Amino acid sequence: MAMTAFAPAITRSREIIATKTAEVALKLVPDVSEQTQENRKYFAKFVSVVGILALMFLLFINTLLAQDAFTLSHLKLEAKMVSDQREAVNRQIDAIAAPENLAKAATALGMKPSETPTFLSLNPPVKPAESVDNG
Template identity: 35%
Template sequence: MSQLAPVRSAPRQGARRATTTAPRQLKVVTPPETAGNGVFLALCVLLLLGGFVGVLLLNTAMAQGSYTMRDLQHRSDELADTQDALRHQIDGVSGPGPLAQRARGLGMVPAETAAFLRLSDGKVLGVAKKAKANEQFSVVTESKAPARSTAVPTTPSTTSTPQSSVPATTTGATPSTPTTTTPGH
């Protein structure tokens, strides 16, 4: 048979059964209630609220850490400033000028000859002689470098010179011409 052939209806066999019953009545059936919907909804709301609380706590902890870090940074800056000031004081006290001045105050004089102690075996190298007081000895603590050329010449009587960070101390020499003498010359 070909697909284009007309379809013939087959004669019905058997008699139709006659029914005299009335048509059926349709009823609305409600779907059965599921107990899981309320639990699922409560679980979703609980997870959402837990996430919000977690983000809030994390944000609060980060803000507190930021304030703590800022306070520690300020403290670190203060300690660095204190350290710089203390180093500046140590440099001012332990420079050659202040040490020479304190040594003279204690009655010490520069040695003309030197003797060294070798720490490995305790042997004294060189011959030390008793030092004599030398009034011409001086220690130069600050050298006068030539000033940069400026438009207005400065004279010592009209302008004040700025103080350096290390105190200038010369003993036995004028401030404008620092001299150094070496022991034995």
């Protein structure tokens, strides 16, 4: 038998191999039908909605943080003003409580300086140490 006798079988086997290879290649690619396309659309819509909601939530949080920052700066400014007012009041109290000003105010009220000042000692009197006999 000559090789030419096998020629139709070789051609036919090539066709079989080609069709089986195409079937295997098609099995690797999923079947795209209308139903799977619709599922993808719903999934895309779901992901889009979740993304939009996340962005809106981030915008809301950012707005709250910015509002708190403005409140904080306002409170810092107010605290500085109160501190300045407290310092001004303390300076006024120190000026009024100065010895010269107290003397002027006492003289204006009719008080006279004492000729013999007496000092008050709040410490208890110290007792002299008694001698101890050792013998």
